[in-house]
Amino acid sequence: MELSFVAKTAAGIVGGSAAVGGGAYAAYKLQNRETIEKHLKSLHRELASSNEDWELIKRNYASDKEENPITGIPKSSINTKLSDLKKWCKDRLSEEFSKDKANQGDYNLIQAWCTKQVKISSHLKNLKLAALDVSGNGDNQILENLKSSYSGSSLKINEITTQSSNKTEGTSPLSTIDNIQKIKDWCSWASEQYFKYKEDTLFQRYKHFCTKALKD
Known part of the structure; x- marks a missing residue:
């Protein structure tokens, strides 16, 4: 016993x-x-929190090229539907993280519309990229090579119009480039646009025409 x-x-x-x-x-x-928030932090993106953060998101959302950046929240009504966007973000962030979804880009809209907005020029270092010299002549040879291969590239840039120091992008892609200044002008404009996520068409074009690998 x-x-x-x-x-x-x-x-x-x-x-x-x-x-x-x-x-x-x-x-x-x-x-x-792993959580979606941790995943975003690994991408150097911080969740929006302040009123200023959300006001900037609202402004960028209203000017997005898509009529409905997020299904059910049209950009035309974002001024009255910001609370809907906040709820959308809260609901998505509470979901269980999936590596497969992350690899497929399912969290791209969260990255674009639920985080503090950051300009492309400010985010390059986090992607180990550096901007080409488009205000001087330091990278002219790279730009000349881009001009020469432009017609065979699937990525295109648009004409930039400057009026009273305000730069605007044209609606039609350029079919040919006859002067690297057109690339410089576009890169200068694009660098001041807001970064959404790596797969975004604007950033893909910027990466191709306007950047080089960041030296250690």
């Missing part, structure tokens, strides 16, 4: 230790599990 009691006690101790160990592991796993 005594041995049985000792055995049972030992078993209980072992079982208790296992339970404690299992609970600690579960807590550790929960604390260290």
